[in-house]
Amino acid sequence: MELANETTVQEFILLGLGAAQQTRFLLLIFFAVLYMLTLAENITIITLVHVDAHLAQLPMYTLLSNFSLLEMCYVTTTVPRMLFDLASPHGIISFHACFLQFYIFFSLGCNECFFISAMALDRYLAICHPLRYPQIMSQTFCYTLVAACWVLGFLGYILPVTLISRLSFCGTNIIDHFLCDPEPIMSLACPPIKNTPLVCQFSMNIIVILGNLFFVALSYGIIILTLMKKSSSEHSQKKAFSTISFHLLVVTLFYGSIVGMYVTPGAENQSQISKVVTVFYTAITPFLNPLIYCLRNDQVREALGRLLRRKERWLRRKVIT
Template identity: 50%
Template sequence: LANFSFLEICYVTSTVPNMLANILSDTKVISFSGCFLQFYFFFSFGSTECFFLAIMAFDRFLAICQPLHYPTIMTGCLCTYLVIVCWVLGFLWYLIPIIIIAQMSFCGSRIIDHFLCDTGPLLALTCKKDPLVKLVFSILILLPLIILFLFIAMSYALVLRAVLNVPSAAGRRKAFSTCGSHIAVVSLFYGSVLVMYGSPSSEHDTGLQKIVTLFYSVVTPLLN
């Protein structure tokens, strides 16, 4: 939980200060290197959160479905290892996209019609509109989201089955109470992100992009 809280602080810090500065300023500029650093850290923190949410779902699964084995499985050593893996995978995943987009040429007005340096607005400013690059970015963004979401859904399906087998209503309520907050976080985060990057019309609707990005980059971390 401490790592997750620290991650949420970093996630908000990667975008909100610059966003507020642009809102209050008349210039509304960001440097080339600053834009790509914001892009990399924003998506790296986001993918790290996906891994953390999956690990937390696995933790709930063990606590409810394997309560007697939980202390021997989720040892301090394993928890430390899982935390390190989440951070490393989260920051390694977006090295390829940042390298690809940093080597592309940009032309035109160079005005980013967005709150932050997101994939769609950046690719819209490139001189050469390559559908293959868009496909690669879509795969790299959606692949971990889908895989980890399915892992979380499977974990909670097993948890639900175990909870429904609990004979007493009080026991079922207690089991559900340990998962309720995490399910709410997963629903808010994955719901907004999948609407943003999984909807066919999202790349054409700039207003929708701004609203959804503002929600999952600012509102969701604050609620967490």
């Protein structure tokens, strides 16, 4: 990336959260604990789904185990770097490392949009077409859906990252953020930057965010109407509404924050608000999602109980022998 004065940008400086020195240590401890808890929650879910024979046969939990893996990767892309910057006075990141983080972080964000849509599709088929659900959501179709979510997520942001990485950068190399976000990076670029912002807006906002949000809203809207029309027992209807309400909570937490960040005009220019919102969907929601989706679920709690009892029996046999 050569500048007009023939120098080359080799690194950027991340300003981080902008916290006062006396609060940096508290934030470091808080996010370190939150990160470890997030990993523990998601590892627990992945282990349960793969160890428990009952959960492993259910498409919803195949999707959730991959979603948990995604959340682990997602939070690992940003939080360790944030912790490093909180512990270190210098937030220096190389040019290539910055754009690698940029690509992986936003690709995983795209993956999350697709996985939320896949889980909405699964619930739509299970509730609106229960008789055809086993045939439609077969193991082969479920694995194909999972593969499509992973592939589409990592393909979706190749063009924007490539275009932004080819821009020339003038003057300061300071990014007023704790991660390599496209808006702060493009604000450092030399004019003209041509149609790069429009391409990023179209690929990320229109196709990925709003496209998936429309699909999810439509799916859950049809599900709610179907449940209201069904003459099933009050208990089963209440249970279905409870499950859907928790799913909608995850959708609201995720899409509420990213729509405010990347779709609402002008939101990206408010630096401190941008950091707070980004912290929320990069560190807080990956911690909350397992609690909302799985660990409150009866089937997951029963599977956890079976695993713990199996572990207890194994330890007893080990002690006896």
